Amino acid sequence: MNPTTALNSTPISSMVLVMSASLIGSFGAVFLKLGAERMKHGFRHILNLKLVAGIALFLGSSVPFVMGIRHGELSVLYPMVSLSYVFAMVWSKVFFKEHISAGKIAAVALILAGVVCIGVGGS
């Protein structure tokens, strides 16, 4: 299927659903990281609200994902899933003051290109 047809046969609602799933998922990762850092004080800290929130966000992100992926082309929707890697990189800069080097950006660009290819190959 050519790109224009794929784009046209994918409803906007599906795109919005999948993109919000990746946004929710990226926040899930942020909360998991916040919760995981509390475990530096010992393994028993594994039960904390931030980890629960992180897991809940991860599970919650699968709902709009499944709803969104039901209609439309995977070649269009898969790349939107992998936007969560871009979101997560922004949050790691904002919330955890991590250094975002050129290498990291190049790596995520390669991964995005890879996920696009897999989406095209899967539809």
Added chain:
Amino acid sequence: MVTVHSAIKPRGGSGAGEGFAAAVETESGVVTNFHCSEVDWYPDELTTKAAPADSRKPVYMVLGCTVFAGLAQIMMKYGAEHPLPPIVLLEPASLWVFTLALLGNFPLIAGYALSACNALLLILALRDGELSVLYPIYSVSYVWVILLSMYFFNDHLNIWKSAGVLLIMGGVTLLGKVSSKP
């Protein structure tokens, strides 16, 4: 005369202080660096060089995670092939039927168990590593799903999928290199 430079720094606090490292300067001006093999004490430069080996560990942990994530997806697909009975409101018996069918759906249960292992390993990795490095590495789970689907569901590998696999591996290799820099 032999001068011993005391460029020694304690590492860890276990107090097994038999080992040591030092730079020895002999009369002729030759400097020899040596350190004891069972060391708990390292000179400054050795401690900083030891860091990269540690920073790789979370990367390998996330790679392990992706195996669990890939297997979990395969199991859940198997589980989805046995449709669950519907829950009918105002009919409590249907809830029991649903629960029994859910518990009897071994692949689905296995899928959730694998996801739990995956989450635990991811949390442990995130404790020590950078989110910006570890989270994109999670994309290797796509690779596992493709490879496992070829084995379990006889899915075929086409040129796009192979290109995708190679690109993801390239990106993740790059992230691994980035993470090993102090």
